[in-house]
Amino acid sequence: MYTKTSSTKTEAITISNVTKRYGGKTAVENVSFTAQPGRVTGFLGPNGAGKSSTLRILLGLDRPTSGTALIEGKAFVEHRQPLRTVGAMLDGAAAVPERRGIDHLKWIAESNQIPKKRIVEVLEMVGLTEAAKTRVKKYSLGMKQRLGLAAALLGEPRILILDEPVNGLDPEGIRSVRRLLQDYARNGNTVLLSSHLMDETSKIVDDIVIINKGKIIDSGTLEEVVADHESLEEAFFVLTGIKSGESW
Numbered sequence: 001m002y003t004k005t006s007s008t009k010t011e012a013i014t015i016s017n018v019t020k021r022y023g024g025k026t027a028v029e030n031v032s033f034t035a036q037p038g039r040v041t042g043f044l045g046p047n048g049a050g051k052s053s054t055l056r057i058l059l060g061l062d063r064p065t066s067g068t069a070l071i072e073g074k075a076f077v078e079h080r081q082p083l084r085t086v087g088a089m090l091d092g093a094a095a096v097p098e099r100r101g102i103d104h105l106k107w108i109a110e111s112n113q114i115p116k117k118r119i120v121e122v123l124e125m126v127g128l129t130e131a132a133k134t135r136v137k138k139y140s141l142g143m144k145q146r147l148g149l150a151a152a153l154l155g156e157p158r159i160l161i162l163d164e165p166v167n168g169l170d171p172e173g174i175r176s177v178r179r180l181l182q183d184y185a186r187n188g189n190t191v192l193l194s195s196h197l198m199d200e201t202s203k204i205v206d207d208i209v210i211i212n213k214g215k216i217i218d219s220g221t222l223e224e225v226v227a228d229h230e231s232l233e234e235a236f237f238v239l240t241g242i243k244s245g246e247s248w
């Protein structure tokens with residue numbers, strides 16, 4: 001079963017009973033889910049639902065109040081070559097504005113013993129070859145997202161963790177990212193992405209975990225979650241009790 005966390009085999013990503021409190025505020029409560037190789041998993045919920053908090057814990061940037069978040073059975077910090085195992089893009093993880101896109105990638109590649117030829121490959125993969133020498137401050141939001149994705153792909157990681165990767169992308173950009181992420185997963189890798197954009201994300205993902213107000217409210221394959229609804233967005237509104245048109 002998709003949400004089962006007691007499985008004996010090592011999952012790519014296993015979040016077990018994670019709770020995170022900031023002072024008196026509970027950001028996530030008893031969150032458990034897994035993400036599997038060969039599949040794109042969407043971690044979906046409205047703004048403030050607890051997506052970033054969960055991903056930050058998974059990437060060792062924050063400590064859970066309780067519970068565990070493991071990558072191939074180990075905490076992120078326990079991996080010897082984390083960039084080769086996990087590529088990550090967190091929302092707002094911006095490059096230095098004065099730097100050229102290509103120099104941002106060179107800096108990451110050099111500090112992680114990644115060969116230079118990989119920079120050319122990832123620029124091509126995200127469609128930034130022509131804009132590689134442009135300074136990041138001149139990039140649109142969509143181009144910054146592509147640069148973040150290129151950085152995440154540098155180490156040819158088995159696992160990609162992306163916070164809001166389709167934010168700021170136009171329909172063509174979303175389509176290319178969809179192809180890229182689906183191909184990446186089809187090659188046996190694991191892709192976990194968060195988003196608050198239900199319809200855009202439903203075109204990319206195989207599996208879905210929905211979080212609302214810090215709690216998982218549904219999970220399964222896209223077909224299972226959408227079953228009996230017109231769309232993922234509609235399923236989400238029904239599950240959360242939020243009315244369509246109500247502000248998130």
Ligand SMILES: Nc1ncnc2c1ncn2[C@@H]1O[C@H](COP(=O)(O)OP(=O)(O)OP(=O)(O)O)[C@@H](O)[C@H]1O
Pocket residue numbers: 022025026027028045046047048049050051052053054196
């Ligand atoms: N460092 C922090 N200190 C206090 N509260 C925090 C902190 N980080 C997050 N929170 C709170 O925890 C809750 C979950 O936030 P989180 O950023 O994880 O949600 P999210 O689903 O990623 O939303 P968004 O898409 O808006 O980033 C929110 O109510 C937020 O205000």
